[in-house]
Amino acid sequence: MSYFRTAILLAAMTALFMGIGFLIGGQTGMIIALLIAGGMNLWAYWNSDKMVLRMYGAREVDAAAAPELYDMVRQLADNAGLPMPKVYIMENPQPNAFATGRNPENAAVAVTTGLIQTVNRDELAGVIAHELAHIRHHDTLLMTITATIAGAISMLANFAMFTGGSRDNGGIGVIGSIALMILGPLAAGLVQMAISRTREYEADRGGAEIGGQPLSLASALQKIAGAAHRIPNMAAERNPASAHLFIINPLSGMRVDKLFSTHPAVEDRVARLVALSKEMGGAQPASQMTAEPTGPWSGSQSRASRGPWG
Template sequence: MSYFRTAILLAAMTALFMGVGFLIGGQSGMVIALVVAGAMNLFAYWNSDKMVLSMYGARPVDARTAPELYDLVSQLAAAAGLPMPKVYIMENPQPNAFATGRNPQNAAVAVTTGLMQTVSKEELAGVIAHELGHIKNHDTLLMTITATIAGAISMLANFGMFFGGRDNNNGAGIFGTLALVILAPLAAALVQMGISRTREYEADRLGAEISGRPLWLASALQKIARAAERIPNMPAEQNPASAHLFIVNPLSGARMDNLFSTHPNVQNRVARLNELAQQFGAGDTGARIAAPSSPAGPWSEPERRVAGRRGPWG
């Protein structure tokens, strides 16, 4: 049912975009709008992952520089039947994470230093499994497309404010232009948020299946949400259009489960994960997470320097 809902929302986004183009310039305006959107989507398809990783100052790590983190991602990717994604660490005090990439063969998982400092290894496994769920469902590409279309709608609405207003066969007229400028970006944002929230629930479910422990993710979500309320994510505040990528909304004052939130309410997500835990029972259905490599904790010395501490298990 969630996939059907996502398809409906994406169709609504596309129809809205075409309608904006038509209101501005009639049939020719609609065609021009589609050409522009196609070019934007093509650029986003090939470059969106590099852009967002650069935006957040993400640094690539590997089996040598972050062996325990890399090994954890490797174990969970194998459990999910996915190719090994690239792994990145962001120097950011807010605990959070996101996945990006146009397909599973070109995917990346990025976690913040704040996340490494805040959660246990099991909770981190739940977070990574959630992000791998996004990759497995091709959500990273879907969210890039919706964000691109939403941005194009806002751009066209501003364009219409300057060139619209002519009451003829091709124009929207003054009242149509006013409605266009005010309502079109709002409608696009609402559709984008609806898609984002739908995919978050799906990634929670699939992530729980990958790890086999829904409560790991539930516990991590509660910790991340509490910390995000008091620790700002400055790159996200400067680029709010990317907020939907994160596992928990990184923006201040936007964590209610309403029409204006890119994410479901955390307690609603936890409730669903608790239901999944009851369905799973005591069965070990997911990945087996290796024990820490030493009594000091699972982080290697380079990872401890990155995280700024010995690690949450030390």
């Protein structure tokens, strides 16, 4: 079913790409857009995850570089019945995280340094479990390809301003090009919104089941959302088409109405997690399934009860 959704998404985004090409250059523009879209879809399937990780300056870490983070991901992946994903850290003060990869065998989880410094151990486990749920649901391929093509649609719509959409070639003219520059990215954003909102709710539930701690995930969401409005994520601001990848909208400078946000309201997500916690009858904290911190963020003193892991 997840691959069927991906195929439908690719068809919709390709059709939108072709439509913009037609409006810019008529039938010739549509044919060129079709060829570009076909090549882009093939490229995105194999390379979009690597592009997103480079875009955010993510560096891969292993058990030697970040032992407690790596061990936490490994244990939670075992809980989820998943292969061990690659683990990345982004040097970014905004607390946030995302997962990417075309399938569970080629997946990656990326967290920011801001997240490690902001949340406690149980909350971090909740965030990672949420991202692993995305991997288990095969959302990562869907969401990463969406980010790639949505960004291309925005660039193509902006290109219309330089071409003027010549009417002689079946285009829409300068006024139409200006409208297209606004409406093209909006249409791509609506597709992202339709995909991302339901995916986040399901990943919250899946993450709570994998980690066994819905209230810790709820607490992490509240902390991340509060910080995201205060701490800018400049890489995300430069690449807004990828915002839906993150667990919380990273676009701190934008006051987007709930109707057009790629993420559900944090309040709604927290309420669902609280209700889920009651259904589960309580949950064991993640600290009981992971070792005490000993890696690069633990310092010389134990942070089991204070600091970024406490």
